[in-house]
Amino acid sequence: MRHAGRIAVALAAALLLLYPVVSDDLYYQNMIILSLVFAIGAVGLNVISGYGGYISLGQGAFVGLGAYTLAILSTRIDVSVWIWVPVAGLVAGVFAALLGVIALRTRGPSFVIMTIAFLFLLQIVATNWPSLTGGTAGITLPLPQWSIDIQNWPFYYSLVALLALSLLMSRRIRRTKFGMGLIAMREDEDKAATVGIDTPVYKLLAFVASAVFVGMAGAIYGYYLSFVDPIGMFNILLSVQILLSMLLGGRGTLLGPVLGAFLIEALNEWSNNNLGGGNARLLLFGGLMALVILFLPRGIIPTARDLLEARRKRGKAGLVGARLELRERPAPAERPPVGPPLLEVRDLEKRFGGLRAVDGCSFEVPEGSITALIGPNGSGKTTVFNLIGGTMRPDAGEVWFDGERIDGLRSWRRAYRGIGRTFQITRLFREMTVLENVVAPLREFRFGQLNAGAVSGPEAERAEELLDFVGMRAFRDQKAAALSYGQQKLVELAQILMLDPRLIMLDEPAGGINPTLIERMGDMIRELNAQGKTFLIVEHNMPFVLGLCDPVLVLASGTCICKGTPAHIQKDPRVLDAYLGADFVLEEVGV
């Protein structure tokens, strides 16, 4: 099956390369040229939307920017027009970076709104700045000078080359740490930050990568049309068609956007010939987009791939239900001696509206300890975790780690310093495999690392070792979303161990999993602790906490009310009061 796919792609590529040589039909040449522009736009869009999860309705703006750059420069400076094509790519890249800087603080809906605003603002500027852009009248370009015999070959082949470059870039991104970080962001951006992914840098680079080739294609497109104007170049329908190409073919796939682009342009041409005016095209493309989102949300290629996969696997038992590989492990050595505080929290405060979730909380976690943080529901335990891990910023107070104040640092910088955390409801990157999940964390940021293979080298070996440690090695190629809750907890533990953290923060490691696994979890924590890892654990399972942890910190109403050994905590009246309330004590006295 795989071979059939490759042969089809090779045939299509050969046909694309040879077409102008074997046929001089300008009608189809024109169609392919337009398809190539859509395809380059969609492959670029796929970097930010398909991999990174940031949907843009303004991708067509980069086509327009490129075309205008070429038009403005070529009518003012008399050199070969082609020189302006790379310049147009540069201009598109600069604008994309600017957009990226603004987008650093926005996500989801705000981001889409911003991309629409970007497109329309450019259109207004192009309309209202006639001295530069020719206003509504637009700019007419010099006609190409080459021989009529080669028809539109220069346009055609330069676009083919750009598409090839775009695809090489897209493939490279998908296979490197950069692409893996983008996919992690798509799946869960906050979580990605806690495992060391420097999200702003990733976003900015992805923006630029998604725009440069599109700007160049736009320049060629403008030259080909030999006319640019605000309505034609910053038309929202162009963005829609690019977006639809990506959605239809399959977002996040390498060739899906190209397949989609050729289908969409064919449809475009058909509607021009048979349906006439713009209204029918709006109905056609609007309707198609609605249908794709409702009934084919993943696009053609992923859906087809899943169908084939399902047929191949029919009748075979899945691995997901298989038993965990629980092996007897040697009893851990004695606990290391407890050292000075590794983590210190001082007068921490966090409010949500009128609610003081954390209200002057102070405690310390000694190096080498397994410290528990317990407290009734709503006492602020998870919020404290979020403040230490960097997912939230405190309103007041300080967090110190190993003698350094860290409450101003972003999540990934805290991860680099050695803080790893799990989440109460596991947050794995659901569309990634187990192994990819475990190799995703990064212990530092270097630009060179972005270009490193996604799953390779010593890291992949280390990840397999860690999966072995938690007993999940057999599941390494499963999608994380397919695992049970308990299995996900184990993988999430392996994932943060990849950071080689000094402090491991576990949010309810024993919550919602079976007793055998709880015991195993306890053993693993002891073993890691014996190797020198410090733990801070939030947990409701009291036998588990009291048998494992020392010291125990008790949180109530956002404040740390008590600290001590398990035996001490069990007797402390303040703890009983916090858990059971004053009423209970009164009643007991009465009996």
Add this chain to the structure above:
Amino acid sequence: MTQLIQTLILGVLVGGVYALLASGLTLIFGVMRVINIAHGAFLILAAFLTYSIWTASDLDPLVTILFTTPAMFAFGWILYLATVRRIRGAHMSSSVLLTFAIALVVEGLMGLVWGNTSHAVRPAYFNESYSVGDLFLPKAQVYGFAVAAIVLGSLYLILTRTWLGRAIRASAVNPQGAALVGVNVAGVSALTFAVGVSAAGAGGTIVSVLYPFLPGSHYQWIARLLSIVVLGGLGSLPGAAVGALILGIAEAATVTYISPQWATAVPYVVIFVVLLVRPQGLMGARLREDVATA
């Protein structure tokens, strides 16, 4: 000085209409986390309905609100059940794309039915104004503001004083909690969407009297409305009102002091500035994204 006061008054008058239009958008977002990009298309649709009723009868165009509002309510209800309902729970960007697709379809349909030329509803009082000292208040703007204020006020009362309003607000704050105390969250969502669309309907009728419109106008309108809700804070009704007044005044000031042709750029600039400086908007709370729902 007179010019400044005049600008402020015109800004407030149009801001009131903007507030009504944006209220539906922000209400739908608040309850469903759906950004209804088709809101602009819906209001233009209502404007065309008003145009047809007005040309076919002798009714005052503002009175047609009694027909357009329920018609748009029904339209919104059906549309919700047929489309938006199916993508609940999907990633938020899916709903943006879906409603954008709906906007394109509605634009195409309006083009087929009414044509792609500019339309205007001009009642007899269109060119008349009230004069107060040196100031002039165009009658159409004053009536439009008054009607918008009445509709918006009723909407506010419904939301704050009725069981339905409490159910809507409860569903917005905490859908699971609302379901636990007996609110039919799915039904409330359909109702909210329909109410939001009907607010666009009422607003669209007023818009038809104030501005010329054509099917493609909806882009400009959705840009305005998005900038208002981004400025006020997504999901915040008071925020939408404040944002609407600010945008109305900013546009009026741009027309007076810079140039009318740059007034169309104001909403986009507002969007960029807000997202850069204060992404949660003036009155929006940051969502607690960490508390993932199982």
